Amino acid sequence: MKTCTASALLLSAVLLSAQASQAAEDVLIVYDASASMWGQIDGVNKITTARNVMAGLVHDWPRDTNLGLVAYGHRRAGDCTDIETLIKPQPVEPDEFVRIVNAINPKGKTPIAASLQHAANVLQYRDNNATVVLISDGLESCHGDPCAVAAELAARGTGFTAHVVGFDLDEQANEALSCIASNTGGVFVPASNASELQDALQQVQARVTQQQAESVTEPEPEVEEEAESREVFLSAPDQVVTGAPFEISWSPTLHPRDYYTIVPAGSREGGYTSWERVKQNHAGQLVAPAEPGLYEVRYVLDNGGKTLASVPVEVVEAELEISAPASIRAGSTFELSWSQVVNSRDYYTIVPAGSKEGSYTSWERVGDKLRGQLRAPDEVGMYEVRYVLDNGGKTLASSMLEVVPVDAPLNAGVQIEAPATASPGTTVTVHWSGTGDGQDQRIVLAEDSAADFTWISAHKVDEATSQEFTLPGQPGRYEVRYLDISNTSVLGRAIIRIE
Numbered sequence: 001m002k003t004c005t006a007s008a009l010l011l012s013a014v015l016l017s018a019q020a021s022q023a024a025e026d027v028l029i030v031y032d033a034s035a036s037m038w039g040q041i042d043g044v045n046k047i048t049t050a051r052n053v054m055a056g057l058v059h060d061w062p063r064d065t066n067l068g069l070v071a072y073g074h075r076r077a078g079d080c081t082d083i084e085t086l087i088k089p090q091p092v093e094p095d096e097f098v099r100i101v102n103a104i105n106p107k108g109k110t111p112i113a114a115s116l117q118h119a120a121n122v123l124q125y126r127d128n129n130a131t132v133v134l135i136s137d138g139l140e141s142c143h144g145d146p147c148a149v150a151a152e153l154a155a156r157g158t159g160f161t162a163h164v165v166g167f168d169l170d171e172q173a174n175e176a177l178s179c180i181a182s183n184t185g186g187v188f189v190p191a192s193n194a195s196e197l198q199d200a201l202q203q204v205q206a207r208v209t210q211q212q213a214e215s216v217t218e219p220e221p222e223v224e225e226e227a228e229s230r231e232v233f234l235s236a237p238d239q240v241v242t243g244a245p246f247e248i249s250w251s252p253t254l255h256p257r258d259y260y261t262i263v264p265a266g267s268r269e270g271g272y273t274s275w276e277r278v279k280q281n282h283a284g285q286l287v288a289p290a291e292p293g294l295y296e297v298r299y300v301l302d303n304g305g306k307t308l309a310s311v312p313v314e315v316v317e318a319e320l321e322i323s324a325p326a327s328i329r330a331g332s333t334f335e336l337s338w339s340q341v342v343n344s345r346d347y348y349t350i351v352p353a354g355s356k357e358g359s360y361t362s363w364e365r366v367g368d369k370l371r372g373q374l375r376a377p378d379e380v381g382m383y384e385v386r387y388v389l390d391n392g393g394k395t396l397a398s399s400m401l402e403v404v405p406v407d408a409p410l411n412a413g414v415q416i417e418a419p420a421t422a423s424p425g426t427t428v429t430v431h432w433s434g435t436g437d438g439q440d441q442r443i444v445l446a447e448d449s450a451a452d453f454t455w456i457s458a459h460k461v462d463e464a465t466s467q468e469f470t471l472p473g474q475p476g477r478y479e480v481r482y483l484d485i486s487n488t489s490v491l492g493r494a495i496i497r498i499e
Contacts (some may be wrong), residue, residue, distance in 0.1 A: 026066040026089035026128070031166070032136040033074035035096035037192045039137065040178050041168050046137055051102050061238070067092050068122065069100065072115045073108030080142035083118045085285050105284040112136060113144025116180070120153045120160060126277075129159035137167030139176050147179035148345070153186040156276065164188045219225045230254060234309035236297040240288040241318040243389035244342045250309065257302035262286050265294040265312065270305040274391070287343065290392030292317045318342050320397045324385040326413020326434075326492060327402040328376045337371045338387050338397065345390035350374050353382040353400065353495075354448055354477060358393040376403050384495070400493035414482040414492030421497045424473045430464045430480050432492060440486045445469045445496075448477035452490050455481070475499050 012274045037047040068089035076082045086100050116132065120352070123130035140146050153160045163186040166177050178188035236248040246262060261275035278299070289295065291314050299309040324336040336348065349363035362375045377383065380403050387397045397420065414434035422428050430443065443464075444455035459467050461482075471478070477499045482492035 008485070020158050026068065026123055027035050027131045027133065028068040028070060028089055028123055030115050030119050030132055030134045030136075031051050031069060031071045031101075031104065032070045032138070033104045033106045034108055034110045034111065034138060034141070035073065035077065035106055036110075036138050042183075046167060047104070047106050051104075058210040066090060066439045067097070068213070070115060070119050071104050071107060072111055074104045075107065077107045078109060080109055080114065080144075082108045083111060084116050085118070085122055088122065102498070110136065110138050110143040110145060112140045112146040112177075113149040114142065115213060116149050116153065116162065120157065123162045125153060125157035127158060128303075130157060130161070132160075132162045134162055134177075134180065135165045135167070137169070139173055139259065142159050143347075143363065144175070145345075145365075147183060150180040150183040153225060158185055166190045179375065197459060230308070232299045232309040232312050234260075234297065234299050236311045236313050238312075239314045241314055241342060242288055242292055242316065243290050243346065243391045244288050245285050247283060247285055248297055249335070250278065252283055253278050253280060253282060253313070254308070256280055259302065260284060260286065260297065261298050262289065262295050262297050264289075264311065265296050267296070269307060270300075287314075287391045290389050290394040291315070292407055305436045318349055318396055320387060322348065322385060322387045322397040322399050323403045324399045326400075326415075327404050329406045330376055330380055331378045331406065333373050333375050334401075335371060335373055336385050336399075338371060339367065339370070341366050341368060341370065342396065343390050344368055346388060346396075347390065348372055348387050349387065350377065350385050350401065351375075353384050353493075355384070357395060358388075360388070376401075379403070380405055381491070387478060400495070400497060402490075416480055416482060416492045416494040418480045418496050420495070421499055422471055424498050425471060426473055427468055427470045429466055429468050429497070430494070432482055433465060434482075434492060440484070441491075442483045443467050443483050444483060445471075448479045448495065450479075452481065453483065458483075471496070471498055 017176060026167045033047075038045055040046065041049065050057045051446065066089040067087070068085070069087040070082045070083065070085050074082065075084065075266050082300060086104075087097065091129065112134070116134065117130045123132070150162055153162075162180050162184045164177050164181045166174055166189065169177065169190060174188070174190045178190075180186070181188040189484060230252075232250055232252065232254065234248070234250045237246055240246045250260065256279045257274050258278045259272070260278060261272040263271045263273055273289060275472045276284050276286070278284070286297065295313045295315055296310045297313050298307045300307050318340070320338060320342065322338045325334055328334045344365065344367050346366045347360075347363050348366060349360040351359045351361055361377060364372055364374065366372070369454055374385070382401055383401050385401050386395045388395050415430050417431040419428050432443065441461040443461055444458040446455040456478075457469060469480070478498060480494045483489070484491055
C-alpha cells in the first residue's frame with residue numbers, strides 16, 4: 001500500500017483543508033486508468049490497491065465536500081482521447097463514488113496534458129479557483145507537454161492548482177511529473193517506501209494547510225459604470241503567419257478580467273479562439289490560427305462580453321520546407337531539417353504515408369532549432385516526415401521517406417518539389433533534383449493510393465529538371481513520383497492535396 005496510500009491521504013489532506021476554509025473550492029481527481037495500472041506494488045495490482053484505499057477513505061470524507069472524478073485510459077486501448085468526467089464536482093455520495101471507482105478497468109494510454117486541460121475546463125478554471133489532484137503511475141504517452149499545459153493553466157486561470165501523486169516512479173520520472181505541481185503552486189508526492197511516504201505526507205499536509213491559511217480573497221476591482229462608453233486603443237500587426245505567436249498592445253486597461261482574442265473577421269460578439277486576460281498589462285501575445293484568412297484582434301469586456309476595440313489582421317500561410325533522406329533502414333535514427341521555426345512548440349514527426357491530419361509516432365518539439373533527429377519505424381514501407389503546427393495540429397510541410405529492411409541498400413533518391421496544395425483542374429510546375437540520370441525514367445502523377453507504377457499522366461525525364469502537370473478536377477490526395485522503369489524502383493515522391 002505504498003503509493004496508493006500516499007494518493008488517498010493526499011486527497012484527504014486537500015479535502016479536509018478545503019473544508020476548514022470558509023470558502024471551500026471544488027476538487028477534481030484525475031485518475032490514471034492506463035494499462036500500466038495492472039502492474040504490481042508489493043505483489044498487488046496497483047488498480048486493486050487503489051480501489052481498496054479509495055473505498056476505505058471515501059466514507060470519511062465530508063459530505064459537503066465538492067469532489068469530482070475524471071479518468072483516462074479506461075475505455076479504449078491506444079486512444080489518447082479516452083478522457084471522461086465520471087463524477088462532476090458535487091457533495092460526496094460515498095457508495096456511488098466507490099461503485100464508479102471499482103468499475104474503472106485500466107486499458108489505455110496516459111494523456112496527462114490533455115487530462116489536465118479537461119479537468120481545468122470542467123472546473124471552469126478561468127472564472128473560479130480550481131484544485132486538481134493528479135494520480136499517475138507513469139509519464140505522458142500521448143502528444144502532450146504536461147509541464148507547459150500546467151504553466152498555461154496557472155497563467156490563464158483565476159487560481160489553478162495541481163497536486164500530483166506519483167506511483168512507484170524512478171527519479172527521472174518523479175522529476176518529469178513534479179513540474180506539474182511546481183508550475184501551479186501545488187505539491188508533488190513521490191512514494192517508494194513507508195518512511196518516505198510518511199515524510200511526504202507530512203510535507204503535503206503542512207503545505208496545503210499553509211496555503212489555506214495564507215489564502216486571502218482579494219476584492220475584485222470595481223467595474224466602472226461607464227466602461228462600455230470608454231475608448232480603448234488597440235494595436236496589432238497587419239499580417240501574421242499561421243501558427244506563429246505575435247505581439248499586441250492596448251491602452252488603457254479597464255478591468256484585469258477583460259480579455260483579448262483573435263477571431264475570424266465578422267465573427268459574432270463574444271466569439272473567441274486564442275485568448276488571454278489583460279490583467280494589469282498593456283501588452284500581450286496571441287498565437288495566429290492555423291488557417292490563413294482575414295481575422296480581427298479584439299479587446300473584450302469581461303462584463304457583458306462587449307468588444308470595445310478591434311483591428312484587422314491577415315493570417316498568411318507560412319512558407320516552410322522540411323527535408324529528410326529518401327530512404328532509411330528500419331529502426332534506425334535519421335536526421336532531418338526544416339527551413340524555419342514558426343512556433344517553438346511546433347513539432348516534427350514521422351507517420352505512414354497518407355495518415356490523417358494530427359497523426360504521429362516518434363515526434364519532437366522543434367524548439368529553436370532547424371535540425372533534429374527521429375527514429376524510423378520498425379515496419380518497412382512509405383512514410384512522411386511532417387512539420388506540424390502546435391496550434392491546430394496542421395501539417396505545414398512534409399517529405400516522403402521510405403523505410404527499408406535493415407540489410408537493404410539505401411537510395412540517395414531524387415528530391416521532388418511540388419506545391420503542397422492546389423485547386424482542381426489547375427496546372428502546376430514540379431521540380432526535381434538528385435541521383436536520377438534520365439535513362440528510361442519518368443515523372444508521373446498518380447492517385448496517392450494507386451500502385452507505384454500506375455499513374456494518371458507521365459512524362460519522360462531525359463535531361464529535364466521540371467515538368468508541368470494539369471491536375472485532375474476531383475479533390476483528394478495525389479502523388480508525384482519519379483520512377484526508374486529499368487529496375488522498377490521509385491526514386492522520389494511528393495504529395496499534392498487537391499482541395
